Amino acid sequence: MIFLSTAVLSLAALASAAGVPSHSSVKRQVTQLRSKYDFVIVGGGTTGLTVADRLSAAFPKKNVLVIEYGDVHFAPGVFDPPTDWITAAPDAPPAWTFLSLPNPEMANTSAFVKVGQAVGGSSTVNGMFFDRGSRFDYDAWTEAGGKAFAKSKVKWDWQGLFPFFKKSVTFTKPDAAIAQRYKYTWDVSAYGGLGPIHSSFSSFQWADQTVLGKAWTEIGIKPAKECAGGNKEGICWVPASQHPVTAKRSHAGLGHYADVQPRANYDLLLKHQVVRVVYRNGPKSGPPLVEVKSLADGHLFNVTVTGEVVVSAGALHTPTVLQRSGIGPASVLSAAGIPLVLDLPGVGSNFQDHSGPPVTWTYTKPYTFFPLPSDMVTNATFKAETTAAFAETPARGPYTLAGGNSAIYVSLPHTTPSYQSIIAKIRQMATSGASTAFLPPDIRSDPTMAAGYASQLLALATLLSNPAAPSLETPWATAESPGTAWSFLLHPLSRGTVRLDSADHLAQPILDYRAGTNPVDFDLHLAHVRYLRKLLETPTLKGYGAVEVAPGSEVAGDDDALRAYVKQSSTLSFMHPCCTAAMMPREKGGVVGTELKVHGAEGLRVADMSVMPLVPGTHLSATAYAVGEKAADIIIQEWKKR
Numbered sequence: 001m002i003f004l005s006t007a008v009l010s011l012a013a014l015a016s017a018a019g020v021p022s023h024s025s026v027k028r029q030v031t032q033l034r035s036k037y038d039f040v041i042v043g044g045g046t047t048g049l050t051v052a053d054r055l056s057a058a059f060p061k062k063n064v065l066v067i068e069y070g071d072v073h074f075a076p077g078v079f080d081p082p083t084d085w086i087t088a089a090p091d092a093p094p095a096w097t098f099l100s101l102p103n104p105e106m107a108n109t110s111a112f113v114k115v116g117q118a119v120g121g122s123s124t125v126n127g128m129f130f131d132r133g134s135r136f137d138y139d140a141w142t143e144a145g146g147k148a149f150a151k152s153k154v155k156w157d158w159q160g161l162f163p164f165f166k167k168s169v170t171f172t173k174p175d176a177a178i179a180q181r182y183k184y185t186w187d188v189s190a191y192g193g194l195g196p197i198h199s200s201f202s203s204f205q206w207a208d209q210t211v212l213g214k215a216w217t218e219i220g221i222k223p224a225k226e227c228a229g230g231n232k233e234g235i236c237w238v239p240a241s242q243h244p245v246t247a248k249r250s251h252a253g254l255g256h257y258a259d260v261q262p263r264a265n266y267d268l269l270l271k272h273q274v275v276r277v278v279y280r281n282g283p284k285s286g287p288p289l290v291e292v293k294s295l296a297d298g299h300l301f302n303v304t305v306t307g308e309v310v311v312s313a314g315a316l317h318t319p320t321v322l323q324r325s326g327i328g329p330a331s332v333l334s335a336a337g338i339p340l341v342l343d344l345p346g347v348g349s350n351f352q353d354h355s356g357p358p359v360t361w362t363y364t365k366p367y368t369f370f371p372l373p374s375d376m377v378t379n380a381t382f383k384a385e386t387t388a389a390f391a392e393t394p395a396r397g398p399y400t401l402a403g404g405n406s407a408i409y410v411s412l413p414h415t416t417p418s419y420q421s422i423i424a425k426i427r428q429m430a431t432s433g434a435s436t437a438f439l440p441p442d443i444r445s446d447p448t449m450a451a452g453y454a455s456q457l458l459a460l461a462t463l464l465s466n467p468a469a470p471s472l473e474t475p476w477a478t479a480e481s482p483g484t485a486w487s488f489l490l491h492p493l494s495r496g497t498v499r500l501d502s503a504d505h506l507a508q509p510i511l512d513y514r515a516g517t518n519p520v521d522f523d524l525h526l527a528h529v530r531y532l533r534k535l536l537e538t539p540t541l542k543g544y545g546a547v548e549v550a551p552g553s554e555v556a557g558d559d560d561a562l563r564a565y566v567k568q569s570s571t572l573s574f575m576h577p578c579c580t581a582a583m584m585p586r587e588k589g590g591v592v593g594t595e596l597k598v599h600g601a602e603g604l605r606v607a608d609m610s611v612m613p614l615v616p617g618t619h620l621s622a623t624a625y626a627v628g629e630k631a632a633d634i635i636i637q638e639w640k641k642r
């Protein structure tokens with residue numbers, strides 16, 4: 001009793017803090033559920049809520065249930081007062097934090113990675129950097145899929161996805177004075193929709209944001225007018241997923257749930273873990289039941305589904321739901337003691353993320369800009385002013401900035417003159433079959449995985465040889481000392497795994513990043529780091545007496561030494577885990593086809609960042625919304641015909 005009323009009270013408090021009316025569609029116990037549902041969405045995250053919102057709107061007579069592990073949480077922006085990423089631990093909804101297995105090719109370092117655990121999923125805790133991939137990144141998905149995907153009615157290339165990027169967001173132009181002050185550029189033809197997620201520019205930039213902006217042009221990178229329209233090679237202004245007036249976080253829990261309530265057919269069950277899907281008579285007998293565990297009391301029960309189940313638990317948990325359901329690599333399931341329902345070696349395989357080392361420096365001449373991020377820590381007057389400015393309408397000042405708004409995106413041909421030898425190496429390993437040796441050992445002997453990996457590498461060779469397709473990203477918001485330029489490897493060749501903990505299937509999965517297992521990734525890292533070091537030679541940085549700290553010219557001049565630096569200094573995850581239930585044909589080790597249906601299973605789809613065959617060269621949330629919009633469209637079209 002006490003527990004229940006506390007829970008209800010705290011829900012009401014949280015809901016009102018977030019401006020969210022608490023509503024009867026928020027379910028906390030099995031007794032509040034209907035006897036059956038048309039659609040069940042596993043995971044109320046970025047993609048899952050997009051799908052649930054669109055399905056419940058399209059079919060008022062069909063009931064939709066979202067089952068979410070987390071709770072409703074107020075989700076402040078990454079850099080909102082009173083706490084923020086500079087001065088304190090962020091005040092954010094809960095997230096799972098993972099430490100991967102030590103990565104032998106990366107000096108036994110581990111990846112530190114988080115995913116959101118709340119209504120809205122990772123969109124409630126992410127950095128709000130709201131970019132899209134290059135058109136070529138999505139075209140590569142179709143190319144990797146081969147002939148079958150090229151012929152498919154449903155296309156996931158840029159043309160097939162662009163309308164859903166547009167549909168997912170509302171872009172608001174910045175105020176004219178702000179646009180002029182910071183020289184923001186954009187092209188509204190990249191937007192045009194009135195989607196429920198906001199995309200807007202901050203009304204503030206740190207005083208030295210232009211230092212790197214200028215230095216990049218001095219190494220030959222050109223400003224791009226708009227980077228969300230499919231072409232993003234150059235210096236990009238990137239909007240944030242935030243409200244244009246309040247500068248508060250815009251996330252799936254608001255845009256695709258709280259803001260659309262009440263809708264009588266849209267139910268959300270909180271604080272429940274989906275254990276597995278259950279087919280009573282084999283995978284063709286679907287739709288499956290959904291077995292669920294209450295986090296409050298451990299009670300287990302089945303939800304009956306009449307239409308379909310959509311698994312949207314995110315790239316680290318979707319594979320665990322499938323593996324617990326007996327859908328996955330036969331050898332992995334048998335080692336875990338799970339009866340095989342469907343042998344799909346790609347489940348939890350093909351794991352990718354962005355990673356890379358930094359180039360760092362300090363200044364020996366005066367660097368007297370005001371304000372800089374450090375002023376938030378050292379200058380109480382400034383911090384107080386800043387806090388007051390955020391409360392104004394419209395919000396002003398530093399707190400309207402999320403992580404930052406600017407980045408460079410550079411293709412491989414523009415980073416190194418020897419790119420052709422790297423491309424030749426990739427093609428050679430794909431066509432000779434040598435690439436198979438780089439696959440994770442537990443699926444290496446599977447011919448479909450080998451075929452799919454070779455196709456992916458050929459698609460990556462096309463992508464990386466394209467001078468308009470970025471291979472390197474470096475975001476920045478300031479160049480304050482110590483200056484840091486992170487090198488994001490946008491298109492890694494190495495593949496990791498996400499596997500159940502065989503000792504405890506409901507525990508967190510075991511992540512094996514396997515970064516650097518394909519040696520070509522080091523060729524790419526080396527080219528990127530050497531390219532970024534050119535910053536230190538620019539008149540702008542020389543003007544401030546910039547002195548390189550790492551890797552330093554001695555290290556950078558020697559392949560082995562620079563490789564060792566990359567191994568020691570790389571961040572193994574920029575928080576973009578993906579690709580663990582890849583959209584590839586079954587003969588190529590895929591888990592879902594172009595309609596996102598799990599191969600060989602009835603009434604079961606996956607829609608989240610697991611389905612991407614190749615990680616695109618972008619932070620993932622905008623793509624998650626677009627995938628959700630397109631997934632919903634596919635499902636709606638199909639059920640309208642039935």
Ligand SMILES: Cc1cc2nc3c(=O)[nH]c(=O)nc-3n(C[C@H](O)[C@H](O)[C@H](O)COP(=O)(O)OP(=O)(O)OC[C@H]3O[C@@H](n4cnc5c(N)ncnc54)[C@H](O)[C@@H]3O)c2cc1C
Nearest residue numbers: 043045046047069121122126127128129274314609619621
């Ligand atoms: C710290 C951080 C910073 C990031 N920064 C950026 C950024 O600046 N810009 C950007 O574009 N992207 C960023 N990303 C990445 C981006 O936010 C995610 O890739 C994207 O939101 C993932 O969407 P998803 O739908 O695949 O999964 P999620 O949004 O993570 O949703 C999965 C949901 O499933 C639930 N779930 C999991 N297992 C179960 C289960 N068994 N039963 C019930 N529910 C379950 C989870 O609680 C979660 O709500 C960041 C991510 C993180 C974590």
Ligand SMILES: *[C@@H]1O[C@H](CO)[C@@H](O)[C@H](O)[C@H]1NC(C)=O
Nearest residue numbers: 102103104105106107108109
């Ligand atoms: C990584 O750890 C393994 C196992 O402990 C060890 O054998 C190996 O030498 C280590 N490698 C490095 C680079 O430290």
Ligand SMILES: *[C@@H]1O[C@H](CO)[C@@H](O)[C@H](O)[C@H]1NC(C)=O
Nearest residue numbers: 278279280289291300301302
């Ligand atoms: C769910 O249904 C399956 C198949 O009928 C059954 O084996 C399983 O025990 C059920 N789970 C619960 C918790 O009732």
Ligand SMILES: *[C@@H]1O[C@H](CO)[C@@H](O)[C@H](O)[C@H]1NC(C)=O
Nearest residue numbers: 370375379380381382383385
């Ligand atoms: C501290 O911030 C205030 C308010 O912006 C500013 O006027 C002042 O110059 C700052 N002090 C220093 C030492 O930078």
